[in-house]
Amino acid sequence: MPQKNILEMKGITIQFPGVKALDGVDFSLREGEIHSLLGENGAGKSTLIKCLTGVNRMDEGQILLDGREIRPSGPSQAMELGISTVFQEVNLCPNLSVAENIFVGRQPMKHGQINWREINSRAEELMSRFHLNIDVTRPLSYYSTAIQQMTSIARAVDVKAKILILDEPTSSLDENEVQLLFNVMRELRANGMGIIFITHFLDQIYAVSDRMTILRNGHLIGTYGINELGKVELVTKMVGKDMDVIFNLKRAEVPGDADYMLKAEHIGDASHVKDISITLKKGELVGFAGLLGSGRTETAEMLFGASRTVKGEIFVDGESITLRQPFDAIKARIAFCPEDRKRDGIIGDLSIRENIMLAVQSRKGFMHPMTKQEQTELADKYIKLLGIATPDCEKKAGELSGGNQQKVILARWMAAEPKILILDEPTRGIDIGAKAEIQRLMLEMCGEGVSVIFISSELDEIIRCSNRIIIMRDREKVAEVDGSSCTQQDILKIIAEGAA
Amino acid sequence: MARKNFDVSSLMQSKVTWAVIAELLILLVCFIIRPDFFSISYQPSTGMLYGSLIDIVNRSAEITIISMGMTLVIALGGTDLSVGALVAVAGAIALKFLRWDVLTYNTPGDYTVCPYIFVLTVPLIVCALMGLFNGFLVAKGGIQPIIATLILMVCGRGVAQILTDGKQFTTGYSPFRIIGQGSFLYLPMPIIITILVVLGVAxxxxxxxxxxxxxxxxxxxxxxxxxxxxxxTVILIVFMITGLLSGIAGLIYSSRIMSNDSNNAGLNFEMDAILAVVIGGTNMSGGKFSLAGTVIGSLIIRTIVTFVYYFGIVAEATMAFKALIIAVVIVLQSQPVREYFAKRAARRGGESR
Structure with missing residues (x-):
């Protein structure tokens, strides 16, 4: 086991207007190690990374790379020093080929022209190191998110990096793809690279890392070997509260004779989903389990009118309704938090106030405007209720952290007073404290008689919250199980093997 | 105290602030060269106020009116290239109704052939429908606005030509003259119409x-x-408003010259309108818009033109000179410049505390 530190960060302090983002944080990375960096949103992980890559200037402290002090002035200089970063959102060009993406900006030249043969053969070689035998001349958009992620790693690795920073690389990958990524990470580790790994998935930390460093509110909590700290202790240290308190959630209680709030009979859309039937009682929480692409999202979109239902019938509160567009669903008091928060949820350039009032206002129509006073009151109410971290409701929603953006979208729909709330991956990419809060809110709304459909890739949270779980596979509903009596193993088995 | 400093800093960040500063700077230069630039006098014979400033506002009317619609189109992330052509269409229709059968009514005079109400309403209705057509292509056809509106930009002038058999009609009908040359409350009528339109859209x-x-x-x-x-629906309404406003601008324009001019009426208006919106601080990629900013943007463009005329800069250099000043304004508004001054303001605030 090599023990040499390739990177040492000492006493890093960064002062933002009015707040100390980092306060005397120490961090070290050894050669050939995967080091997880943990903390809630806003704990200072990203700030520490940005300091290392020269995006943020530090006020105090020093960074030693291989024992020599460095002060990178920006990401490109950091890259020259051997520090490469792969960000959460893949920032490549989808219309260029895989090979072009790897070499863009530093194409090998021959006689003043780009040497395509070398680009393609070197790209192929790089990808095969990751055990990916793909056609590197195809456009990047042709491949899955996992391969796109690998491409950005390949790009990072090819610039002779000593340190690789992976910022939430797994949040849009499925289980197999995550394993693929881990294999690549282990391979790189064996070659002596130091990897800083940031993720919200606790299991993944234990699966792949050697050490972990925990930050909270800009302070260093500690650095631990992976076997030194159990999951519960880890979460307690991250959140600063007891995990039991966070997860003390109770499933919604639904009387057996409760009315059906939603009934969908044999619905299907134009392309993907053929025939699905769903019932949802008043105050009930139904979970949708299944892999990405299993038809969960497509079904939810039909129920919200975001995609056209071409077959079957939907009943809300006993009445048959036709959903041509989301507006119709909102009129029927159905709400939908989409999976892709950035593309379909948050309206980044508008204020928190405007984001929250939007669904209420669109139901009323623009000729019946809410006054600014009313909007502010509404926004302030939900900022307080959901604990959205912001100085005031006029801050741009796009400037909030992921968890707080999710809360803003949730607030938009809570303000619309829905009878049926559909949440598609509401807890993805947000920290464990915010996750627990969103689950608590969901269950509270059930208690108030709202019926909830909860879609998630994380089985433990589905099982923790759901009354019933609908399991989807290959765009079909394959099973329906009771939430209180099933285990993760049961569900995984059904997902893997088909109907129970 | 802290509160006030914060405001200065955010003021420096605003593009509208820089537009105002640019306008004031141009006016200041005008004042230095010709101290009488600001003088306003009353002309009892016409019942109107006269002066360079009044002239600037008066002459900016068409662009200001059109750019109110353009602001909304740009806020949607689009552009409308057809506004200039619609100005020509509106003029052609108005003159068509005023003269109708030119062979019978072969001398222009103080008369209208068709009822005056047609002269006023039909151009506006047609322009609104043409705007709706633009909106339809964008909203239902999913065509990029710049391409969709290119259709009417090209064929609009053709329609105007056909309506008037390719001829240029003139008229002397005095109620029609009021639109572009009349006055109300000592002010030229186009200013009054502009104020009403800006208030209406706001x-x-x-x-x-x-x-x-x-x-x-x-x-x-x-x-x-x-x-x-x-x-x-939002897209349809926005394009319809823009069409309607182009029609209003078209009536003002043709009333000023008491004629239709299918080739030159509204020429390059789309460019000036887009420029007014951009100088006014609305981002071409869509989002937050500022109507007040657009009004100032439109005034800046007109002030530059007046400046050029007023100071006898040779005609050949007019366009280049206009471009030069606009380039300076745009640079003043660029992100780095605004941030530099915002930081300076914030720092100065910090020191004085």
Whole structure:
């Protein structure tokens, strides 16, 4: 086991207007190690990374790379020093080929022209190191998110990096793809690279890392070997509260004779989903389990009118309704938090106030405007209720952290007073404290008689919250199980093997 | 004290502030060269005020009116290239109604062949419908606005030519003259019409939720749709408003020259309108818009033109000179410059504390 530190960060302090983002944080990375960096949103992980890559200037402290002090002035200089970063959102060009993406900006030249043969053969070689035998001349958009992620790693690795920073690389990958990524990470580790790994998935930390460093509110909590700290202790240290308190959630209680709030009979859309039937009682929480692409999202979109239902019938509160567009669903008091928060949820350039009032206002129509006073009151109410971290409701929603953006979208729909709330991956990419809060809110709304459909890739949270779980596979509903009596193993088995 | 410093800093960040500063600078230069630039006098014979400043506002009327619509189109993330052509269409229709059968009524005079109400309303209705056509192509056809409006930009002038058999009619009908050359409350009529249009658009967008919907669709159409906003309807209304406003501008323009000019009426108006919006601080990629900023943008463009005329800069250099000043304004508004001054303001605030 090599023990040499390739990177040492000492006493890093960064002062933002009015707040100390980092306060005397120490961090070290050894050669050939995967080091997880943990903390809630806003704990200072990203700030520490940005300091290392020269995006943020530090006020105090020093960074030693291989024992020599460095002060990178920006990401490109950091890259020259051997520090490469792969960000959460893949920032490549989808219309260029895989090979072009790897070499863009530093194409090998021959006689003043780009040497395509070398680009393609070197790209192929790089990808095969990751055990990916793909056609590197195809456009990047042709491949899955996992391969796109690998491409950005390949790009990072090819610039002779000593340190690789992976910022939430797994949040849009499925289980197999995550394993693929881990294999690549282990391979790189064996070659002596130091990897800083940031993720919200606790299991993944234990699966792949050697050490972990925990930050909270800009302070260093500690650095631990992976076997030194159990999951519960880890979460307690991250959140600063007891995990039991966070997860003390109770499933919604639904009387057996409760009315059906939603009934969908044999619905299907134009392309993907053929025939699905769903019932949802008043105050009930139904979970949708299944892999990405299993038809969960497509079904939810039909129920919200975001995609056209071409077959079957939907009943809300006993009445048959036709959903041509989301507006119709909102009129029927159905709400939908989409999976892709950035593309379909948050309206980044508008204020928190405007984001929250939007669904209420669109139901009323623009000729019946809410006054600014009313909007502010509404926004302030939900900022307080959901604990959205912001100085005031006029801050741009796009400037909030992921968890707080999710809360803003949730607030938009809570303000619309829905009878049926559909949440598609509401807890993805947000920290464990915010996750627990969103689950608590969901269950509270059930208690108030709202019926909830909860879609998630994380089985433990589905099982923790759901009354019933609908399991989807290959765009079909394959099973329906009771939430209180099933285990993760049961569900995984059904997902893997088909109907129970 | 801290509060006040914060405001200075954010003021420096605003593009509208820089537009105002630019306008004041140009006016200051005018004043230095010709101290009488600001003088305003009353002309009892016409019952109107006269002066360079009045002239600037008066002559900017068409662009200001059109750019009110253009602001909304740009806030949606689009552009409307057809506005100039619609100005020509409106003029052609108005003159067609005023003269109708030119062979019978072969001398222009103080008369109208068709009822005056047609002269006023039909051009506006046709322009609104043409705007609706633009909106339809964008909203239902999914065509990029710049391409969709290119169609009417090209064929609009053709329609205007056909309507008037390729001829240029003139008229002497005095009620029609009032639109572009009359006065009300000592002010030229175009200024009055502009004020009404600006107020109308401001009330429609800011006193209802329409403005917020436009901004929301401009920032993120997909999320807006999923929040229940009928994006298609918003797009249709915005393009229809822009068409209608182009029609109003067309009536003013043709009343000024008491004629139709299908080739030159409204020529390059789309460019000036887009420029006015951009100088006014609305981002071409859509989102937050500022009607007040656009008004100032339009005034800046007109001030430059007046400046050029007033100081006898040779005609050949006019365009280059205009471009030069606009380049300076745009640089003043660029992100680095604004941030530099915002930081300076913030720092100075910090020191004095």
């Amino acid at each position: 009330i429609f967008t800011r006193k209802t939720a329409f403005g917020a919907f436009v901004e929301s669709v401009g920032v993120n159409p997909s999320a807006s749709r999923l929040s229940g906003i009928k994006a298609d």
